Amino acid sequence: MNPGILTVYRWELHKLRFQKRTYLGLGAAAIVPILFAIAVSVRNGHPNEVAFGRYIHQTGLAIPLVILLFGAVWMFPLITALVAGDIVASEDHNGTLKTILTRSLERGQIFGGKVLAAVTYAVVAILLNGAVAVAAGSLVSGFKPLTTLSGTKVSAPSALGLIGASLLVYLLPILALACIGLLLSTITRNSAAAVVGTLMFSLMMQLIGVLPGLGGTRPYLLSSQFDAWEGLLRQPVDWAPIGHAAWVCPLYALPALAAGYLVFLRRDVAGG
Amino acid sequence: MTAAAPLEIRGLTKVYGDIVAVDDVDLTVAEGNVYGYLGPNGAGKTTSLRMMLGLIRPTAGSVQLFGRDPQLGVRALEGVAGFVEEPRFYPYLSGRRNLELLAAFDGGGAAARIDEVLSVVELSDRAADKVRGYSHGMRQRLGIAAALVRGPRLLLLDEPTTGLDPAGMRDMRALIRRLAGGGMTVVLSSHLLGEVEELCDRVAIIRTGSVVYEGTIAELKRTATGAYRLRTTDDDRALEVCRAQPGIVDPRRSAGAIHFNAGEAAVAALSAALVEAAAAPVELTPQAASLETLFFRLTEGQDGAAAPEPVEVA
Numbered sequence: 001m002n003p004g005i006l007t008v009y010r011w012e013l014h015k016l017r018f019q020k021r022t023y024l025g026l027g028a029a030a031i032v033p034i035l036f037a038i039a040v041s042v043r044n045g046h047p048n049e050v051a052f053g054r055y056i057h058q059t060g061l062a063i064p065l066v067i068l069l070f071g072a073v074w075m076f077p078l079i080t081a082l083v084a085g086d087i088v089a090s091e092d093h094n095g096t097l098k099t100i101l102t103r104s105l106e107r108g109q110i111f112g113g114k115v116l117a118a119v120t121y122a123v124v125a126i127l128l129n130g131a132v133a134v135a136a137g138s139l140v141s142g143f144k145p146l147t148t149l150s151g152t153k154v155s156a157p158s159a160l161g162l163i164g165a166s167l168l169v170y171l172l173p174i175l176a177l178a179c180i181g182l183l184l185s186t187i188t189r190n191s192a193a194a195v196v197g198t199l200m201f202s203l204m205m206q207l208i209g210v211l212p213g214l215g216g217t218r219p220y221l222l223s224s225q226f227d228a229w230e231g232l233l234r235q236p237v238d239w240a241p242i243g244h245a246a247w248v249c250p251l252y253a254l255p256a257l258a259a260g261y262l263v264f265l266r267r268d269v270a271g272g
Numbered sequence: 273m274t275a276a277a278p279l280e281i282r283g284l285t286k287v288y289g290d291i292v293a294v295d296d297v298d299l300t301v302a303e304g305n306v307y308g309y310l311g312p313n314g315a316g317k318t319t320s321l322r323m324m325l326g327l328i329r330p331t332a333g334s335v336q337l338f339g340r341d342p343q344l345g346v347r348a349l350e351g352v353a354g355f356v357e358e359p360r361f362y363p364y365l366s367g368r369r370n371l372e373l374l375a376a377f378d379g380g381g382a383a384a385r386i387d388e389v390l391s392v393v394e395l396s397d398r399a400a401d402k403v404r405g406y407s408h409g410m411r412q413r414l415g416i417a418a419a420l421v422r423g424p425r426l427l428l429l430d431e432p433t434t435g436l437d438p439a440g441m442r443d444m445r446a447l448i449r450r451l452a453g454g455g456m457t458v459v460l461s462s463h464l465l466g467e468v469e470e471l472c473d474r475v476a477i478i479r480t481g482s483v484v485y486e487g488t489i490a491e492l493k494r495t496a497t498g499a500y501r502l503r504t505t506d507d508d509r510a511l512e513v514c515r516a517q518p519g520i521v522d523p524r525r526s527a528g529a530i531h532f533n534a535g536e537a538a539v540a541a542l543s544a545a546l547v548e549a550a551a552a553p554v555e556l557t558p559q560a561a562s563l564e565t566l567f568f569r570l571t572e573g574q575d576g577a578a579a580p581e582p583v584e585v586a
């Protein structure tokens with residue numbers, strides 16, 4: 001069998017299984033909803049200022065949605081960056097680029113395999129988070145109908161479907177951030193710098209959005225796309241923000257990927 | 273059409289800012305050669321090998337591996353393997369897993385060779401351990417294993433014995449000789465003259481990026497002049513013979529013996545002349561390995577370049 005991008009992908013996943021940061025990220029994605037559910041079960045208060053906050057005692061299905069809203073600030077960007085920011089830089093750190101680039105795979109194939117692996121990890125982290133949040137939430141507040149943003153109620157099974165769809169929409173900005181992480185990982189050649197850089201990028205987007213006079217940029221900021229899924233939780237469904245995110249996110253992702261790819265293709269491998 | 277040489281380098285140059293790390297290097301390595309790439313620290317050996325393996329872009333010039341340019345794609349590395357500086361692996365994977373990964377990246381029948389190469393480098397019983405816990409010598413051997421797994425016809429090794437203990441060096445050299453004996457072409461960089469002399473048929477000596485000698489070791493030895501010490505049954509006479517003999521440089525008496533500089537051929541002729549002149553040599557000994565003297569002269573030079581660190585001779 002000729003080696004190709006899937007060979008790299010398979011081995012990147014294998015390597016992720018042996019790295020602490022993988023478990024750190026996935027662990028955080030799983031533990032946060034559990035802690036949140038425990039807090040909900042022992043306290044009577046609820047976060048009023050955030051959508052779905054006041055329903056967390058009525059139905060466990062509100063809990064994954066509240067976590068999506070909170071997580072957009074830094075938790076999910078950090079979890080995503082943890083692997084995306086490391087996946088190229090760790091080769092620099094280990095000095096292994098020279099080892100793998102002198103085999104039978106083109107640099108582009110190596111980069112492609114890494115992109116797929118970073119994306120896979122981000123998808124797994126978000127879906128794991130959603131699944132744990134639904135399970136933990138249902139345990140403490142029950143698997144009950146959910147009140148939508150339009151004030152109407154949907155049955156628990158339909159709400160579950162909407163949560164699944166919301167997670168997928170949420171992946172749009174998450175994957176764009178993963179691409180930014182990959183770019184920084186390739187350019188900085190330093191894992192910590194790339195992880196922090198990705199997080200800073202994400203926070204800066206949020207900052208720009210709240211700066212006076214820059215409100216007009218809001219719809220085009222990556223941070224705003226983290227709210228696009230809310231359209232699904234209206235009745236009738238508001239597809240506009242989702243359609244918007246579907247083209248704004250690639251506007252961040254694709255140039256970052258292309259730049260990372262070109263840098264990786266052309267760079268001198270002199271370290272290690 | 274004759275088959276392309278395993279390695280052909282033309283005008284190879286790499287500039288880093290003000291430093292010309294590799295300066296217009298030309299060389300051709302023929303099939304089956306064990307080729308020494310000899311130079312002191314900082315001479316540009318690693319940088320040259322990096323360009324040969326396609327890891328960095330030459331500023332100018334070209335490398336051809338079996339007629340293919342590694343800059344144009346990884347296909348040029350077909351049949352070529354090696355490493356630069358210390359071989360590096362994923363520390364959190366076992367030695368065997370690392371080889372499995374690399375074999376998967378090689379494709380072909382590489383994976384089937386893993387057991388064999390592990391036993392060739394005598395790592396079979398440590399293959400299940402994580403590379404994190406490997407000693408330098410074990411990593412070096414795993415590096416050779418990783419290269420051999422590709423089933424190469426051309427092996428590019430950057431100072432493969434550096435940092436090994438004497439037994440490790442001996443084993444590594446024996447292995448390289450064995451591989452070369454099996455018909456593999458080997459390019460080996462080294463800062464150890466003795467090592468190159470022991471292993472290689474041809475050598476390029478480089479100094480601050482430029483080739484200062486290229487040819488066989490035997491030719492190099494012929495041109496080498498070393499210091500000699502001579503005692504004979506009649507030293508007065510012998511001194512006269514020395515002065516008359518071509519190729520004997522600066523004969524003089526000191527410390528109860530005659531000292532001079534000469535090449536090997538001239539020394540051979542001298543001893544015949546001495547016997548003829550009835551001043552039979554009682555002692556005729558080289559004072560410094562003549563090759564070594566030559567190596568220092570070639571690599572230290574007179575043009576104000578900082579003297580490189582002393583060359584170890586194994």
Ligand SMILES: Nc1ncnc2c1ncn2[C@@H]1O[C@H](COP(=O)(O)OP(=O)(O)OP(=O)(O)O)[C@@H](O)[C@H]1O
Nearest residue numbers: 270288291293312313314315316317318319320463
């Ligand atoms: N990435 C780099 N950036 C800047 N200068 C470099 C780089 N790599 C090598 N050099 C310079 O190029 C010159 C040759 O270095 P190189 O590593 O090729 O020498 P070497 O012959 O392998 O030495 P050693 O025996 O110490 O391994 C040195 O002056 C070095 O400082």
Ligand SMILES: [Mg+2]
Nearest residue numbers: 317318319357
């Ligand atoms: Mg070197």
